[in-house]
Amino acid sequence: MSQKKVLVTEKIADVALETLEAKGYQVDVNLDLSPQALAEAIADYDALIVRSATNVTADILDAAQNLKIIGRAGVTVDNIDIEAATERDIIVCNAPVSNIVTAAEHTFALLLACARNVCQANASMHAGQWERAPFTGVELYEKTLAIFGLGRIGGLVAERARAFGMNVVGHDPYCSPERAQALGVTLLEDVDEICAIADFISVHLPLTEDTHHMFGPQQFAQMKDGVIVVNTARPGIVDQKALADFLAAGKVRSCGIDVFEEEPCTMSPLHEFPNAILTPHIAAVTYEAQHRAGAQIAEYVWEGLEGSIVPTAINISPLPPDVVDLVGPYAPACQMMGRILTQINGEMPKVLKIEACGLLAQSDIRVLIAGLMDGLLSYRRVGSITPANAEAVAARHGIKLDVALQPDAEEYASSVRAMADGTEVAATVFGISQAPRIVSLMGYKIDMVPSKSSLLLRYEDAPGRIGVIGTLLGNADVNITTMQIGVSPDGSALVFVNVTGEVSDKLLRQLREAIPGLDLWRLAL
Numbered sequence: 001m002s003q004k005k006v007l008v009t010e011k012i013a014d015v016a017l018e019t020l021e022a023k024g025y026q027v028d029v030n031l032d033l034s035p036q037a038l039a040e041a042i043a044d045y046d047a048l049i050v051r052s053a054t055n056v057t058a059d060i061l062d063a064a065q066n067l068k069i070i071g072r073a074g075v076t077v078d079n080i081d082i083e084a085a086t087e088r089d090i091i092v093c094n095a096p097v098s099n100i101v102t103a104a105e106h107t108f109a110l111l112l113a114c115a116r117n118v119c120q121a122n123a124s125m126h127a128g129q130w131e132r133a134p135f136t137g138v139e140l141y142e143k144t145l146a147i148f149g150l151g152r153i154g155g156l157v158a159e160r161a162r163a164f165g166m167n168v169v170g171h172d173p174y175c176s177p178e179r180a181q182a183l184g185v186t187l188l189e190d191v192d193e194i195c196a197i198a199d200f201i202s203v204h205l206p207l208t209e210d211t212h213h214m215f216g217p218q219q220f221a222q223m224k225d226g227v228i229v230v231n232t233a234r235p236g237i238v239d240q241k242a243l244a245d246f247l248a249a250g251k252v253r254s255c256g257i258d259v260f261e262e263e264p265c266t267m268s269p270l271h272e273f274p275n276a277i278l279t280p281h282i283a284a285v286t287y288e289a290q291h292r293a294g295a296q297i298a299e300y301v302w303e304g305l306e307g308s309i310v311p312t313a314i315n316i317s318p319l320p321p322d323v324v325d326l327v328g329p330y331a332p333a334c335q336m337m338g339r340i341l342t343q344i345n346g347e348m349p350k351v352l353k354i355e356a357c358g359l360l361a362q363s364d365i366r367v368l369i370a371g372l373m374d375g376l377l378s379y380r381r382v383g384s385i386t387p388a389n390a391e392a393v394a395a396r397h398g399i400k401l402d403v404a405l406q407p408d409a410e411e412y413a414s415s416v417r418a419m420a421d422g423t424e425v426a427a428t429v430f431g432i433s434q435a436p437r438i439v440s441l442m443g444y445k446i447d448m449v450p451s452k453s454s455l456l457l458r459y460e461d462a463p464g465r466i467g468v469i470g471t472l473l474g475n476a477d478v479n480i481t482t483m484q485i486g487v488s489p490d491g492s493a494l495v496f497v498n499v500t501g502e503v504s505d506k507l508l509r510q511l512r513e514a515i516p517g518l519d520l521w522r523l524a525l
């Protein structure tokens with residue numbers, strides 16, 4: 001089979017390039033391609049990875065004869081013609097939670113910079129001056145912040161605003177009263193009414209026909225004198241010309257703007273105002289967010305190219321975004337569990353029991369079933385397994401699915417447990433990176449992030465056994481990177497060891513000879 005080729009047209013984290021190269025793909029980074037040059041180059045490629053500056057139009061897609069997937073290393077896909085991609089069976093996927101914390105924090109950087117004249121005071125100091133009174137600011141404490149769009153980023157901004165002691169009101173017709181209550185936000189329907197009561201306004205909306213110029217002269221006229229307006233969402237939602245007029249009139253105290261109608265943007269109606277704090281679309285630009293976006297998009301592009309489920313596919317997925325957000329990160333955990341089960345059991349199970357625990361129990365879990373099936377079948381590649389066809393694929397392989405929803409996930413917000421003909425494994429995802437970790441295996445409680453190569457040992461527990469394992473692995477030049485031991489009341493122990501170095505058949509023989517009654521598995525994950 002010929003080597004698959006991935007074209008990257010914008011700067012993304014090295015981890016993405018390294019991950020894709022390690023999968024055996026040819027990865028070409030070609031920055032600043034003109035639309036014509038991109039159309040000429042794209043024909044050869046199986047995958048395209050972009051950020052926000054590459055316009056992937058229908059014309060480009062017409063030239064993309066081999067393209068199977070477009071990965072957006074970030075959130076918004078408004079630079080990609082999704083309809084044209086869908087017509088051509090090209091998956092479009094993104095990394096929807098990779099930069100949300102970063103964007104929420106940048107929003108606060110702007111809110112605070114506006115409130116406290118940070119940039120103007122800094123410029124004055126750099127000009128050799130020492131002035132204080134002109135930079136008298138305002139507090140956030142006990143002020144009203146109006147958040148437009150209470151989605152992923154708007155929600156994080158609300159939580160942070162509450163920590164500043166702000167009174168938070170929000171406008172989002174699609175936000176449930178329960179979510180608003182959990183965020184401590186009072187929902188208000190009337191945009192003009194909110195404009196009239198807000199000391200600070202922060203915009204976290206998508207740009208749509210409804211939101212285009214949602215803040216124009218009429219809304220600015222309603223606003224309180226001295227209002228601060230921040231937009232880190234999309235250009236065009238706030239009418240820049242109207243904003244400039246109301247800054248000039250002194251109605252708007254200050255504004256923080258990260259997004260511009262023409263990007264790159266070196267001149268705009270706002271540039272002349274020192275109290276317009278302008279940043280060059282960097283709300284998503286931190287090392288952490290870039291790393292996350294790169295790592296996640298590389299995984300998703302790989303999954304797409306190998307015909308696996310792409311949990312964040314935007315166009316070719318039957319799942320709504322809130323389900324993808326909640327359940328999507330568990331797809332890799334389920335794939336890992338499936339691979340573990342198939343390697344322990346050595347054959348396809350007759351019955352696969354799946355238990356979705358905690359928050360997952362309230363969601364559509366077809367993506368979990370697809371992940372498990374994908375892992376189970378990973379050693380006999382069977383084409384695309386998607387949330388839509390996973391149950392049919394299971395039936396085709398003679399696997400009876402038994403799905404249970406368990407609202408209590410014990411100490412985790414959510415976890416997934418799978419049982420393949422009696423062999424049990426459970427996993428959760430951890431931290432903002434949402435890395436999968438095994439929390440139970442074959443009935444033993446453990447807490448393990450598996451690596452590529454691992455050993456699993458089960459034996460009658462006795463003093464000195466760990467020492468024997470360590471010595472034999474060390475003698476064979478196999479390095480232990482992590483080790484977890486689970487013990488059972490019946491006196492047996494399960495040891496999960498992540499290793500680097502070659503685990504030879506000879507080493508496995510030596511372990512079996514040294515530990516009586518040892519059950520031993522070599523896992524490649």
Ligand SMILES: NC(=O)c1ccc[n+]([C@@H]2O[C@H](COP(=O)([O-])OP(=O)(O)OC[C@H]3O[C@@H](n4cnc5c(N)ncnc54)[C@H](O)[C@@H]3O)[C@@H](O)[C@H]2O)c1
Nearest residue numbers: 076103149150151152153172174204205206232233283284
């Ligand atoms: N500046 C940057 O670098 C950067 C980084 C990340 C995201 N963004 C942008 O930030 C915005 C928010 O991103 P997100 O991930 O939170 O998106 P999201 O989809 O999670 O949230 C958007 C929210 O807006 C609401 N909404 C839609 N139409 C509305 C309307 N007419 N009135 C009121 N509410 C409406 C939706 O119900 C949703 O809750 C997006 O525009 C995204 O493109 C910018």
Ligand SMILES: O=C(O)CC[C@@H](O)C(=O)O
Nearest residue numbers: 051052074075076284285
């Ligand atoms: O790639 C970027 O930095 C832009 C990110 C941002 O606009 C997004 O929507 O994710």
